[in-house]
Amino acid sequence: MSGQIKESNEPSPPSRGTGGILAIESSCDETSAAICRDGNILSNIIAGQKVHEQYGGVVPELASRAHIQNIIPVVDAAVKKAGCNLGDIDAVAFTQSPGLIGSLLVGTQFAKSLALSLNKPLIAVHHMQAHVLANLIDDPRPSFPFLCLTVSGGHTQIVLCESPTKMRVIGETIDDAAGEAFDKSAKLLGLPYPGGPLIDKYAKEGNPKRFQFPEPQIPGLDFSFSGLKTSILYFLQNAGKTHVYKEEFLATEKEKEVFIKENLADLCASIQQRIVSILLNKLKKASIETGIKDICIAGGVSANSGLRKAFEEAGTKYNWNTFIPDFQYCTDNAGMIAITAYFKYLAGEFSDLSTTASARAEW
Numbered sequence: 541m542s543g544q545i546k547e548s549n550e551p552s553p554p555s556r557g558t559g560g561i562l563a564i565e566s567s568c569d570e571t572s573a574a575i576c577r578d579g580n581i582l583s584n585i586i587a588g589q590k591v592h593e594q595y596g597g598v599v600p601e602l603a604s605r606a607h608i609q610n611i612i613p614v615v616d617a618a619v620k621k622a623g624c625n626l627g628d629i630d631a632v633a634f635t636q637s638p639g640l641i642g643s644l645l646v647g648t649q650f651a652k653s654l655a656l657s658l659n660k661p662l663i664a665v666h667h668m669q670a671h672v673l674a675n676l677i678d679d680p681r682p683s684f685p686f687l688c689l690t691v692s693g694g695h696t697q698i699v700l701c702e703s704p705t706k707m708r709v710i711g712e713t714i715d716d717a718a719g720e721a722f723d724k725s726a727k728l729l730g731l732p733y734p735g736g737p738l739i740d741k742y743a744k745e746g747n748p749k750r751f752q753f754p755e756p757q758i759p760g761l762d763f764s765f766s767g768l769k770t771s772i773l774y775f776l777q778n779a780g781k782t783h784v785y786k787e788e789f790l791a792t793e794k795e796k797e798v799f800i801k802e803n804l805a806d807l808c809a810s811i812q813q814r815i816v817s818i819l820l821n822k823l824k825k826a827s828i829e830t831g832i833k834d835i836c837i838a839g840g841v842s843a844n845s846g847l848r849k850a851f852e853e854a855g856t857k858y859n860w861n862t863f864i865p866d867f868q869y870c871t872d873n874a875g876m877i878a879i880t881a882y883f884k885y886l887a888g889e890f891s892d893l894s895t896t897a898s899a900r901a902e903w
């Protein structure tokens with residue numbers, strides 16, 4: 541693999557190799573490091589943080605502290621697995637934005653210090669752009685221009701990608717992200733954080749048509765998930781005594797608990813089916829409006845088996861070429877930071893030591 545994009549309309553990147561790029565990701569609650577050589581990911585080490593489970597969500601201060609503990613062993617493991625040493629590194633890349641500021645700062649300061657001590661260039665990477673470019677890590681790869689539905693815990697976007705360094709958001713959520721919709725629904729069902737993978741697991745046994753949660757009518761290519769969350773809340777408070785999702789409280793706490801327990805699989809399947817239909821209906825609209833048929837999904841929620849299946853089915857139905865990154869490159873990982881840095885390296889887009897982390901990011 542050369543790292544070039546098959547059937548691309550883009551000019552070919554220079555033929556010289558990039559040597560090695562060490563990439564670091566620390567935007568939320570995963571500490572990750574990867575090594576990329578000539579567009580090939582040689583290692584992608586990811587350390588999760590179990591400490592947040594008991595709190596029902598990521599605690600920013602605890603995340604920063606865990607990154608500080610994890611970062612050296614994770615970088616060490618990535619270098620060893622790639623079979624190289626720090627002397628082979630030609631550039632140091634890191635997630636600069638968006639994310640939790642304390643978490644980002646750990647990766648940013650580490651990368652800056654390492655680049656300074658190795659006297660190598662720094663490459664700052666936009667986390668959401670990296671989720672999109674995760675689709676360029678392995679074959680088969682999309683041709684430019686392509687669309688990417690990026691669905692994570694903090695973002696839900698449709699991105700039109702014209703080249704590895706040129707992309708724009710053409711639709712996004714106006715309230716909750718798709719991952720939040722999964723996690724908040726799971727919380728209403730009494731499931732621990734992060735609930736997305738658990739809804740996925742229980743949905744496999746359930747009937748997705750059993751409960752019909754409403755689909756919001758949002759103009760254009762934007763999304764909304766907060767109404768779905770409210771309808772689930774009211775429905776559970778009524779313990780299924782009415783199929784009208786309104787603010788009535790027809791059930792006791794005990795009845796609600798029993799209702800959830802007896803119907804967990806069908807509830808998960810129905811919630812998942814609705815989140816997936818909201819996402820795919822907008823993606824279909826985006827494909828019609830842009831005329832683009834090379835379509836990718838990316839981000840943590842692209843690990844969802846219901847979304848992956850429905851996306852492939854939509855591909856067959858609408859004649860799309862569909863692309864989904866390997867599982868390890870769906871949730872937060874440094875492999876996607878490394879591939880993005882590879883293209884920035886080829887384009888000569890480097891940062892200097894005055895670069896700082898930023899919780900929010902412009903595209």
Ligand code: KG4
Pocket residue numbers: 568691692693694695718719720722723734735736737740839840841843844845870871872
């Ligand atoms: O991209 P990501 O790892 O981190 C962010 O940048 O946010 O995404 C995390 C999100 C969480 O909301 C998690 O519940 C969701 O991705 N997620 C899933 C699945 N795996 C992860 N949601 C539904 N089904 C899954 N299998």
Ligand code: ZN
Pocket residue numbers: 667671692693839840871872
């Ligand atoms: Zn992410």
